[in-house]
């Protein structure tokens with residue numbers, strides 16, 4: 346299984362961010378580490394599976410190509426306005442390496458439960474790369490979220 350987070354410090358900058366909206370009392374500062382391309386490398390204070398209904402997402406080896414293709418169609422239509430497939434930031438973080446930074450459960454919970462994750466999950470808060478835009482919920486079904494995950498796995502070179 347390749348679910349272990351690798352917290353490798355290729356970091357150049359470490360900063361403490363206080364989240365933009367500080368009305369919630371249990372809010373703690375999250376430590377985020379970004380590399381020279383402004384790509385998130387480490388988010389500490391993390392619940393590795395995130396918050397939502399996905400507790401255990403089985404992965405297929407090899408990749409499910411039909412899911413990859415459906416995931417790409419969704420990406421083109423609903424995600425590519427804000428996300429690149431490289432590590433470069435657009436409105437949101439680039440997707441390169443996202444399946445190494447997060448568990449499958451975290452990714453699917455984030456996609457389907459975006460508001461709650463942004464409010465409560467420290468790793469998601471650490472990704473609020475700036476305070477101008479919060480990722481809007483994209484209203485994907487569970488199947489579509491799984492297809493996106495498969496597409497991201499392919500983009501990360503998983504087999």
Ligand code: HEC
Nearest residue numbers: 423424427436437438443456472473474478479480483493
């Ligand atoms: C309007 C811009 C926008 C759109 C459209 C958008 N996102 Fe995002 N996304 C963001 C932002 C901004 C973040 C960083 C968290 C935040 O600040 O809300 C993010 C973060 C993410 C993350 C975590 C990334 C990481 O590197 O850890 C995932 C996964 C994600 N988005 C998936 C999606 C999917 C899937 C879609 C399409 C169905 C999508 N996003 C569409 C703006 C967007």
